[in-house]
Amino acid sequence: MSDFPEKLSRKLIRRQEENSFRELKPQQDLIDFSSNDYLGLSRTSLLQSATNEILKSNSSFNGATGSRLLTGNHNLYSELESYLKSFYDFESALIFNSGYDANVGFFSCVPQRNDIIFYDELIHASIRDGIKMSDAKAFKFKHNNVDDLRGQIDKIREKDFYEEIYVVTESVFSMDGDSPNISELAKFCNEHSLYFIVDEAHAIGVFGKGLVVEKNLQEKVFAQIITFGKAIGSHGAAILGSKPLKEYLINFARSLIYTTALAPHSIASILAAHQFLEVEYGKSLIEKLRQNIHYFNQTIEALHLRQVFLLSTSAIQIALISGNIAVRSLSITLMESGFDIRPILAPTVPKGNERLRICLHAFNTKDEIERVLLLIKENG
Structure with missing residues (x-):
């Protein structure tokens, strides 16, 4: 039987119409502000x-x-x-x-x-x-x-x-x-x-x-x-x-x-x-991540972006950009500039609470953090 159930087809079409259609995409060679690899351990030899x-x-x-x-x-x-x-x-x-x-x-x-x-x-x-x-x-x-x-x-x-x-x-x-x-x-x-x-x-x-x-x-x-x-x-x-x-x-x-x-x-x-x-290597990665989180929040304040971002002292930083089309567009702009930052779309979050989810890592540099935030300020 080759036909696909009509009810399921309608649900897929609805996702496309709402700009919330999900696809599996190959990895891209971009600066990582998206993965959960907060300490960079998955990539170390x-x-x-x-x-x-x-x-x-x-x-x-x-x-x-x-x-x-x-x-x-x-x-x-x-x-x-x-x-x-x-x-x-x-x-x-x-x-x-x-x-x-x-x-x-x-x-x-x-x-x-x-x-x-x-x-x-x-x-x-x-x-x-x-x-x-x-x-x-x-x-x-x-x-x-x-x-x-x-x-x-x-x-x-x-x-x-x-x-x-x-x-x-x-x-x-x-x-x-x-x-x-x-x-x-x-x-x-x-x-x-x-x-x-x-x-x-x-x-x-x-x-x-x-x-x-x-x-x-x-x-x-x-x-x-x-x-x-x-x-x-x-x-x-x-x-x-x-x-x-x-x-x-x-x-x-x-x-x-x-x-x-x-x-x-x-x-x-x-x-x-x-x-x-438990050794100095791991402890240094944790400290570097904490410094990056602190610098990210400092830069938010300096660029007057606090009203855009939720308060967070964790590695997860959220920029609220209302609407699936708007947040997806900003994500594409960031990717075209070399940064991997993904949009979180409705219905994963409630409509009107769409967002960019920025994940900070021990291996991100201060320059990368500043450039990302400047792009959000200019294009958000």
Whole structure:
């Protein structure tokens, strides 16, 4: 049967009409202000060499050969998970194939029927998808607003029957680059016997070991979700938490149970990258990134662009350019000038909140930062 369903064709046409049609495009040789490779680890030969040395000592396999519960749980897994739980100071670590797999696996199986999930209204799509697969009820609270969360929980406790309440946020939000007051959230959750989950995908490496560790909140967090495809420069993710949580996920997280494990090379790369973060080389990359973030914000002020940009002290900087056509046009102008900066279009973000998402890296220069901002000022 060669025909394509009419309903699906109409949805594709609608995307084209709204200037929000997505395509896979080849990589271009442009100055990188778009990737999540915040520290530049994915492109350094030092990490490749360190990864190869670990592989020589630990594995003769190229592929995983099966799921972790069958033949894929090679020795590097236990070495890395032991390293991660010590590095982040948690009781256990469990590796998943991606941040998406970790979030879908966790939220689809941990919250149960008669439980309630409260999630920040700007939470990542992978968490939303996991929540949809859960039997628990779910409610969103206003972005980074503890008072709204408190009010909603008070109402729930007055009228609804429930068994457990889970609260989830991100430490750095991928579409705004901002952060909640996770110390306040952790304190609130602990005082009210709520299970607190933090997704640290865009904080790990940018803020060292992430904001949970930086603020010494490990004992107040039920689960910390970390990913390795961003500042760590590799692929995969892990859920950090208690030993019983790890045992539960091994038994019930379908995205772990029913998928082929990561290949030894991926595991070795994650281990090598974390080892880099503990030595002077890695620490210098983190410091260089922090300097670039500071310089970016200084230059925004100097060029009187503050009204265009959202406030952010993370590696993600957002320029609000309303309308899919306008933001796509500015992105093309920047690319034609040699800079890889991508537009974020509706419906990924609400209509009227379209934006340029600028990702800063340790390897970006001050000159590149200044040139990008001047182009935005001249053409925005």
